Amino acid sequence: MRDMKIERDGVTLHARLDGVDDTNAPTLVFANSLGTTLHMWDGIVPLLPDGLRIIRYDKRGHGQSDVPDGPYTMGALVSDAAAVCDAFTVKDALFVGLSVGGMIAQGLAVKRPDLIRAMVLSNTAAKIGNGPMWQDRIDAVLDKGLSSLADVTMQRWFSRDFLMSPQLKHWRDMLTSTPPAGYAGVCAAIAGTDFYTPTSGLRIPTLGIAGSEDGATPPDLVRETVDLIPGSQFSLMRRVGHLPCAEAPDAYAKILIDFIAATGHMTT
Numbered sequence: 001m002r003d004m005k006i007e008r009d010g011v012t013l014h015a016r017l018d019g020v021d022d023t024n025a026p027t028l029v030f031a032n033s034l035g036t037t038l039h040m041w042d043g044i045v046p047l048l049p050d051g052l053r054i055i056r057y058d059k060r061g062h063g064q065s066d067v068p069d070g071p072y073t074m075g076a077l078v079s080d081a082a083a084v085c086d087a088f089t090v091k092d093a094l095f096v097g098l099s100v101g102g103m104i105a106q107g108l109a110v111k112r113p114d115l116i117r118a119m120v121l122s123n124t125a126a127k128i129g130n131g132p133m134w135q136d137r138i139d140a141v142l143d144k145g146l147s148s149l150a151d152v153t154m155q156r157w158f159s160r161d162f163l164m165s166p167q168l169k170h171w172r173d174m175l176t177s178t179p180p181a182g183y184a185g186v187c188a189a190i191a192g193t194d195f196y197t198p199t200s201g202l203r204i205p206t207l208g209i210a211g212s213e214d215g216a217t218p219p220d221l222v223r224e225t226v227d228l229i230p231g232s233q234f235s236l237m238r239r240v241g242h243l244p245c246a247e248a249p250d251a252y253a254k255i256l257i258d259f260i261a262a263t264g265h266m267t268t
């Protein structure tokens with residue numbers, strides 16, 4: 001494991017490399033969701049096959065990355081992801097993005113096709129929510145803090161069963177540890193994003209993953225987005241919500257491993 005600090009546009013981003021530290025190794029890059037850190041993938045990384053180079057990072061405003069003043073733009077989030085990839089000399093990676101991480105994947109695939117050869121769009125869409133909804137959330141978090149949003153957020157993130165589990169506290173703590181300015185900044189970036197047209201032009205192997213109990217990006221919304229890309233695959237996970245990598249890591253890792261095999265990613 002190797003941690004790295006990457007500076008772009010005066011903002012320091014925190015990234016982590018696991019697995020093989022060799023630029024020639026097949027590479028996976030993970031981008032996580034609003035209100036989470038790169039530790040969102042802690043349950044998945046150990047389940048992936050040997051021989052992969054695995055890179056993940058904290059978005060601006062989250063985890064150990066800097067918290068610049070907002071609002072942020074999707075262009076900045078995509079450029080941050082590109083800077084992380086460039087810092088590790090990534091080429092032709094499999095990019096796995098969940099929620100806003102999946103929006104970043106779509107933007108990066110358009111802007112820097114040299115970086116991505118295939119992508120997983122997990123619990124995401126070309127457009128998530130609408131302007132007034134995000135503005136209400138920005139106002140609430142800046143006024144009353146993230147704790148005020150924690151209960152409703154857990155209900156969007158998790159299935160009914162998981163809401164009763166002792167693991168819930170870990171995820172709730174991750175959310176409430178997020179700096180309010182960072183959370184609000186990313187909300188503004190999501191509010192300003194509609195990738196329907198650019199994503200329709202993408203022609204790379206794509207897998208969509210949805211959770212049957214996802215209260216933020218329901219299965220139909222995820223499917224509508226991945227169907228914009230000809231030849232894409234879609235996997236519906238049952239009895240999980242918006243963060244299936246947290247609720248069902250074994251099943252989630254298996255879906256990724258099958259997609260790695262289907263795209264020939266370990267053999268190139």
Ligand SMILES: O=C(O)CC1=CCC(=O)O1
Binds near residue numbers: 099101128
């Ligand atoms: O609403 C949520 O908390 C879920 C979510 C929407 C975009 C994202 O990244 O997470």
